[in-house]
Amino acid sequence: MRERRRAARRAIPLIARGLRHLPGRVGGMGTYFAAQEDLARHGAQSSWREAVERLLRLSDRDHARGRISSALTWFDKALRITYDGALHQAGQSPLAADPEPVLRPLRSASIGTLLIDGTIDPAVRPTAPPPRDRAPGEPLRLLVLAQANWTFIHPVIEALRARGGIEIREIDVDELAAPGMPDRDHLLRARYDAITRGALLPTPPELAAAFDWADTVLVEWAHHVLTWVTLLDRAPRLLTARMHRFEVFTPFALLHDYPRIDRLLHVSPPVRRMLDAIAPQASAVPASQVGNLLQHGLGPEPAGERDPALLVQVGWLRPVKDVMFTLDVLSALREHDPAFQLRLIGPQLPDDPADDTPYQQQVRRRLADFPPAAIQVLGPRQDVPALLATSGIVLSSSRHEGTHEAVMEGLAAGCPAVVRDWPDTVPYGGARTIYSDEWVVPDAAAAVQRILALQDEQTYARAAQAARAFALQHRDPEQVIDGYTRALFPR
Structure with missing residues (x-):
């Protein structure tokens, strides 16, 4: 078969x-x-x-x-x-x-x-309702819209609920009653009709009621769901959307009716700058940079022995992660000292080499160049924090990232970071807009030099302390949630 x-x-x-x-x-x-x-x-x-x-x-x-x-x-x-x-x-x-x-x-x-x-005639755009009269002490109301993927926003929702003062409702657009959200073909036709005839899409009744209820609507993932919301014949009081790296590489970044968006939340400056380059009309929308809450939390203060010669990379199989860069670094390091090892965590190559993609074939051949003890291929794991806590240095070899949350997880565990200046983001500010300059390297040779410098015991100890401090500063839950509150409910 x-x-x-x-x-x-x-x-x-x-x-x-x-x-x-x-x-x-x-x-x-x-x-x-x-x-x-x-x-x-x-x-x-x-x-x-x-x-x-x-x-x-x-x-x-x-x-x-x-x-x-x-x-x-x-x-x-x-x-x-x-x-x-x-x-x-x-x-x-x-x-x-x-x-x-x-x-x-x-x-x-x-x-x-x-x-x-093309532009939609402003006269046909629906008027947003006026701000709601709230009684003293009455909570703010947030409606969150998404389609299937709630991975990054659910921790934020739960943290906002735990803080209090905000009532939150969630709607997955796949669960709306028929006809619900249209498919891609109908979305393109809807934008065409809105521009050429001023015809907007009817708002599903349950969504219209939710718009009337909410002070702010947040669309998680600024792709086709956001395009659809900006083509509806009803508007919420305040429309916001959160954009990750992925959406910039979809055509929907070109198709939103940007004047209907009150604020765009983004996870990193390169993402926002690239959006503005692709869709200049987006630059008129006010922006707020927000963060993700770490999947496993900040964890306890790092303790115990760790080996600075044990490198770790979480997520390595997809071509955008460019593990070949990491393998070049490892090869050069082992010429200095064969004690250097690499720990790879996450989805791995197919069991049957016949199922490899051309890129996976290259990776498989490159892995075979190393002795078995040099590389630990661990596969997906549930104990990532524990593995990071026993690793020495966390690497990011990607060609493009938004923030690379796995690096943040490593920093929280006290792992000094070596971050390639993600080549596709360099024109938009690169990894230095997220991480400390001294951690970001332009090429494999510079990565090797930084890792060798970290083999000094005192240098490593200072770098491990700086890593933990950086995570506490940028992923402290209270500060992260403060950022969302300011962005979602501007005064």
């Missing part, structure tokens, strides 16, 4: 590559599927730009003929190729490097000119 599936996977791209040479719709579909396969194999080195150009020509053709739905469908396929994860989630993102040439073809298409750079 597995061999049949593999044979089918091999056949589909061959068929798609053949179909792309045909004219019209069939050729367009062949172009789309062939481009997806090309991206999966070759990433940014693929011919994705040519595929986007052809799909946009089909969109322009149908738009000129008045076939709006078909034009939107072709435009969406061009969007999907432009924002494919193989281009952006693996690092070396062309969008991060220079948004203008990536977005120019989309903006130049007739549909794109409307959807991306």
Whole structure:
């Protein structure tokens, strides 16, 4: 059965590559599927730009003929190729490097000119209700909207509840009564209709009632849910949204009706700066930087012996984490002293090498260069704080991050950090906007030098104290929640 599936996977791209040479719709579909396969194999080195150009020509053709739905469908396929994860989630993102040439073809298409750079008539936007009259001592009211992924916001919600003075309701948009939140195709059509006809989407009754109840609405994850909320025919008193790194690499950052957003919360300066570069209209929205609460808390004061030669990386398999950088560092360190070891925590390579992606094949070969005792591949673990407490130095080798919370967890455990200056974020301020300058390194050679310097006992002790102090300063729960309170309920 597995061999049949593999044979089918091999056949589909061959068929798609053949179909792309045909004219019209069939050729367009062949172009789309062939481009997806090309991206999966070759990433940014693929011919994705040519595929986007052809799909946009089909969109322009149908738009000129008045076939709006078909034009939107072709435009969406061009969007999907432009924002494919193989281009952006693996690092070396062309969008991060220079948004203008990536977005120019989309903006130049007739549909794109409307959807991306068009504006909704202010006269059709709903008026937000006036501030609610609150009796003395009556709690503030917060409505939180999300879709499925509540991982980062739930600890914040619970901390706000525990503090008191705020009543909170949560709505998962997947649980709204029919018709609920529209799918992607209908969202694109809704934005088109809002711009061209001033037609907004009806607000689901339970959401309208929640808007009337709340002082502030917070949309967690500023992607398609936020686009939808900004296209509704009802508005809350105050609309806020929290943006992580992920959303900047989705097309929805281009599609929000930004004048309807009262405040954008972001987790790091590079995220906000990149958003402003991609969607300049976002720069008019007031911003607040907020943090995440550590998944395992700050934990007790670090105690006990630890080995400065034991490096640790939490999360390493995805291409954006670029574990090859870490392995280069380890190799150079072991030339100085074979006592250096690496501990890798998190999802690991497939059991069957035949299931490896091309990137995973490279990683597997590189791991095989080291003797077994040099690298501990531990897989996903529930005892991460305990593992960090016995590790020496926490590494971040990523090409792009928002904050890299695993580093914060390591700092809380008293691990000095070595943080690569995440290459995709350097144009937007880089890792130095989050972490201390002395911890951030430009390349593997500088990482090696910092780690070697930390082998001195007194230097290491000072660095471990500084690590813990940094975590206490930036992830103290009271201070983190103060930041949310100020952002969500401005006076």
